Amino acid sequence: MKVLFMCTANSCRSILSEAVFNHLAPDGFHAISSGSFPRGQVLPRSLSTLQAAGISTDGLYSKGNDAFEGSPPDIVITVCDKAAGEACPVYFGPALKAHWGLEDPSDVQGDEAHVDAAFDATVETIETRCRAFFSLPFTHLDAVELRAELERIAAL
DSSP states (O other): OEEEEEESSSSSHHHHHHHHHHHHOOTTOEEEEEESSOOSSOOHHHHHHHHHTTOOOTTOOOOOGGGGTTSOOSEEEEOOOGGGTOOOOOOOSSSEEEEOOOOOGGGOOSOHHHHHHHHHHHHHHHHHHHHHHHTSOGGGOOHHHHHHHHHHHHTO
């Protein structure tokens, strides 16, 4: 199963999601991320946060929708923060779609400890959601049931 995490810039939340998902993923699952307006570089704090958590950053880069061309995802999960008024990217393919909104830790102002805490909290939320995702009984869920489970996970 291939999961696409989408955000606007593909430099922070979707990158963190891709890395955490792949770190925890059992065989047969893989994530990629993209942005509707990719920044072209991953935020250094995104990489240092992942490294501090023992999560590989190999192969992570800011990319657009061409990154999965020819290999469409099964599930698309947007991670932008609608509550902050962000416009979430839209994927027009046949994949099942879900929204797991995350506040952008790169918008947090304050001292290093405060910003680090925001990034760590974001990774923790992503990890909680990914673990819940991997515990789903995929062989027993139809598309409607899977969509409901993805919505439930978004609240974790």
